[in-house]
Amino acid sequence: MKTEAEREDKERIKREKMRKLESPIPFVIVLRNWIFGKRRPDIFTRITFIANLVIWMLFLIWSGFSYFAVNSRDWILQQKGIRVTSIINERGTELGFENGVFMDRMETASLIAIVCWLVFFVGLVLLYRKKRIFVYFSIVPLLAYVALNSIYLGFAYFIEDITLFDKILILISLLSLSISVFMMRSGGENTGSSFFGVPTEEDVPETT
DSSP states (O other), X not given: OOOHHXXXXXXXXXXXXXXXXXXXXXHHHHXXXXXXXSSOXXXXXXXXXXXXXXXXXXXXXXHHHHHHHHHTHHHHXXXXXXXXXHHHHHHHHHTTOOTTHHHHHHHHHHHHHHHHHHHHHHHHHHHHXXXXXXXXXXXXXHHHHHHIIIIIXXXXXXXXXXXXXXXXXXXXXXXXXXXXXXXXXXXXXXXXXXXXXXXXXXXXXXXX
């Protein structure tokens, strides 16, 4: 049998939970903890995360804009009078592509670029959680994005059409992430591979 004090304590806890659910703040905190975990990483990891988060946002917005422009060229022509098809085909001819080929590649490349940057965000989450596997979700899609623009669209496109600012951002991202990989391997701090914060064999200390 529960005592009166136990019942009152249970009711009090229930009321507190209901009060928290009435505000969106606890949900945001729970969501943040679920994604990024409760432990804050070291200062270098936080700086790397924030810098790459800004880079991710810029490139994702630009990739989304490119995808919209390429796939909505008829609408843009009707609404704004801008001949996107002619502009892209002319540029493709200048880069050595046959008529229409560059347009098809731009459509594919813009979609793949969005996928690369979405995967890149997963890598940033894993970086913040200090998981070594972040390299496969950050550096790999970043290199894939570079290959997409330098091989699939042509090296001339990468040199002439990708701005110096974009190249500097990509270089900063690669260098900072590479340093993070080195620091994790040398430091060995919280390098388990669980995404949801469940301790792995690397996280759990051995018992004798």
